[in-house]
Amino acid sequence: MPLLSMLVLLAVTQAPTPPTTTAGSAGHPFDDVARVLMHPRCMNCHPAGDRPLQKDTQIFHKQNVSRRIDQLGHACTTCHPAKAVPGANLPPGAPHWHMPSARTPMVFEKRTPQQLCEQLKDPATNGNRTLAQLRTHMAEDSIVKWGFSPGEGRTVPPLTHDEFIQRVDAWLAAGAPCPQSPPATAPTTTTPPPASK
Numbered sequence: 001m002p003l004l005s006m007l008v009l010l011a012v013t014q015a016p017t018p019p020t021t022t023a024g025s026a027g028h029p030f031d032d033v034a035r036v037l038m039h040p041r042c043m044n045c046h047p048a049g050d051r052p053l054q055k056d057t058q059i060f061h062k063q064n065v066s067r068r069i070d071q072l073g074h075a076c077t078t079c080h081p082a083k084a085v086p087g088a089n090l091p092p093g094a095p096h097w098h099m100p101s102a103r104t105p106m107v108f109e110k111r112t113p114q115q116l117c118e119q120l121k122d123p124a125t126n127g128n129r130t131l132a133q134l135r136t137h138m139a140e141d142s143i144v145k146w147g148f149s150p151g152e153g154r155t156v157p158p159l160t161h162d163e164f165i166q167r168v169d170a171w172l173a174a175g176a177p178c179p180q181s182p183p184a185t186a187p188t189t190t191t192p193p194p195a196s197k
């Protein structure tokens, strides 16, 4: 290969990759937080319905498991130990494995980033937490931490746990703003239709 084209090739292949995860990169401060919350490791226990989801394909949990049976007591922990036994397709584990209650379901599925953000901040929907308590939950809860080291054969969210908390802190420091979703419909016109003859 001629030297010049090799140099061109080198220059191309060594072009710096854009810093996709750098704090302050273009975008809204809530974007990276939402990307983690919407990952299957988190969304699978925060579904729109009563049944938890499984795997990255987010099929309904087998054995007809639902948040309603959890209300009867130890329904999840009969299979989900405090610490998972290593091995593919075995139940993942963390202390007190359970789902949000039917009364405060904390749904992450089928939410726009704006809806997700607003419900996270609202004590009526977030388990009566202040923003500081919300941060503590995301920084210290054993189930949240499980999501970042979920065991054999499971993918992890797009950020490490440390990076996630950095983004949460940056979002809180900015005043916890929520992204504005574009209006669902075009503005309605008030002009009456032309009178027909």
Ligand code: HEC
Pocket: 040, 041, 042, 044, 045, 052, 053, 054, 055, 056, 061, 063, 065, 066, 067, 069, 070, 075, 076, 077, 078, 079, 080, 088, 089, 090, 091, 092, 097, 098, 099, 154
């Ligand atoms: C009969 C045993 C059993 C019961 C009861 C059970 N699970 Fe599971 N669960 C499993 C097994 C096994 C897997 C692993 C499936 C796999 O990865 O192939 C699993 C996986 C999961 C996952 C998927 C993790 C992921 O991100 O892929 C979630 C979420 C989950 N269970 C939540 C719950 C909740 C919440 C309850 C109680 C309401 C519960 N499970 C009750 C056996 C059970």
Ligand code: HEC
Pocket: 036, 037, 041, 042, 043, 044, 045, 046, 097, 098, 099, 100, 101, 106, 119, 120, 125, 126, 127, 134, 137, 138, 143, 144, 145, 147, 148, 157
């Ligand atoms: C095994 C099921 C399970 C998984 C998996 C799970 N959560 Fe949760 N999550 C819960 C439960 C249960 C609660 C309610 C706890 C409470 O209020 O005491 C909760 C509450 C929350 C809350 C509190 C506020 C709110 O409005 O939702 C946040 C934030 C949260 N989870 C984030 C995450 C993140 C981030 C992940 C993934 C890294 C995750 N969860 C994965 C079960 C789960």
